[in-house]
Amino acid sequence: MTPNDDLPGAVPDPGPATLNVDNTPAPPGTPPVAAAAPAPSAAASATHSVVGLEPVLEQFAREYLRDRRSDRRWRSFFRLIWLGIIALFAWFLFLQRHHTPSPSGPHTALVEVRGEIAVDTEASAENLLAALRPAFEDHGAQAVVLRMNSPGGSPVQSGIVYDEIRRLKALYKKPVYAVVEEMCASGCYYMAAAADEIYVDKASVVGSIGVLMDGFGFTGVMEKYGVERRLLTAGENKGMLDPFSPVSEKQRGFAQAMLDQIHRQFIKAVKDGRGKRLKETPETFSGLFWNGEESIKLGLADKIGSLDFVAREVVKAEDVIDYTPKDNVAERLAKRFGAAIGEGSVRAMRGVINLR
Known part of the structure; x- marks a missing residue:
């Protein structure tokens, strides 16, 4: 019992004071509110978050590494x-490029002479000799046919092939026929003259027995724009035919003498090859060319005929086997778009001797 319980008019003891949640005094008689639990600290929350992320990151890392390994395996596989x-x-291109027909039954051996006659072309001496030798050596080859379509080119390359054809003919005692398609001019005709007979189409272009050296001179342009040429040489004629220097009469005469000598070599090869069949006129060795029909009249060719005609009617062996080495795709592209451009640029800058 409290001291005030029995006193009349006594006010009941309100008991201990209480506060509202917002710390304001609560009205008397309000039941006490339980104290709120203390909020977790920031460090504890961060630790809990990191612990929760660890399995996710570990799973992600495992998946990432698995994907990377899979990618590497597939890349290695496709490589x-x-x-x-x-x-x-x-390997296929190598076999194609170096394939030589194996010995076979009776047939006509074909060697193609196409395009410009020069080093590193399809009609180079190296390529043609690589075809001619196995063609003559093959016991099944009844004759060798040169199918020709060329405007000419290097007198050196043409002369090498001419001499080799004559040597192989004497060694193997096999006939050689030249069959002209579109054109057989200059260096190409130089080669054809080594054949036993030359067959043409009525409209083929034949002849052009001459030699030329072409180039450009830029001395006038240089004078106009005030460009000075500084050329140092050891030797009076070392800079001969330099396109940026004038040509002296002495140098011009020397170059002309060299061309005339090569022309005489060409004429001798044609006369030796054609013999009495050649009906020489003042124009025969002037560099002119004629169609196939007229070339027969002049003794530059023998008859009208195609490859099939010669194989069937002359050689009497209709089966034709091509012995010509074939360039692969990469070689052709390199030559056409690389070497050909560079070679053309050099020829434009300096004179080059050609039979065309």
């Missing part, structure tokens, strides 16, 4: 596939 394809393609 091996491509390497295999490239190796097979290169």
Whole structure:
């Protein structure tokens, strides 16, 4: 019992004071509010978050590494596939480029002479000799046919082929026929003159027995724009035919004498090859050319005929086997778009002797 319980009019003891949640005094008789639990600290929350992320990051890392390994395996697989394809393609091209027909039954051996006659072209002496020798050596080859379509080119390359044809003819005792398609001019005709007979189409272009050296001179342009040429040489004629220097009469005469000598070599080869069939006129060796029909009248060719005609009616062996080495695609592209451009630029800058 409290001291005030029995006193009349006594006010009941309100008990201990209480506060509202917002710390304001609560009205008397309000039941006490339980104290709120203390909020977790920021460090504890961060630790809990990191602990929760660890499994996710670990899973992500495992998946990432698995994907990377898979990508590497597939890349390695496809690289091996491509390497295999490239190796097979290169091997196929190698076989195609170096394939020589195997000995066979009676047939006509074909050697193609196409395009410009020069080093590193399809009609180079190296390529043609690589075809001519196995063609003559093959016991099944009844004759060798040169199918020709060329405007000419290097007198050196043409002379090498001419001499080799004559040597192989004497060694193997096999006939050689030249069959002209569109054109057989200059250096191409130089080669054809070594054949036993020359067959043409009525409209073929034949002849052009001459030699030329072409180039450009830029001395006038240089004078106009005030450009000075500084050319140092050891030797009076070392800079001969330099396109940026004038040509002296002495140098011009020397170059002309050299061309005349090569022309005489060409004329001798034609006369030796054609013999009495050649009906020489003042224009025969002037560099003119004629159609196939007229060339027969002049003794530059023998008859009208195609490859099939010669194989069937002359050689009597209709089966034709091509002995010509074939350039692969890469070589052709390199020559056409690379070497050909560079060679053309050099020829434009300096004189080059050609039979065309």
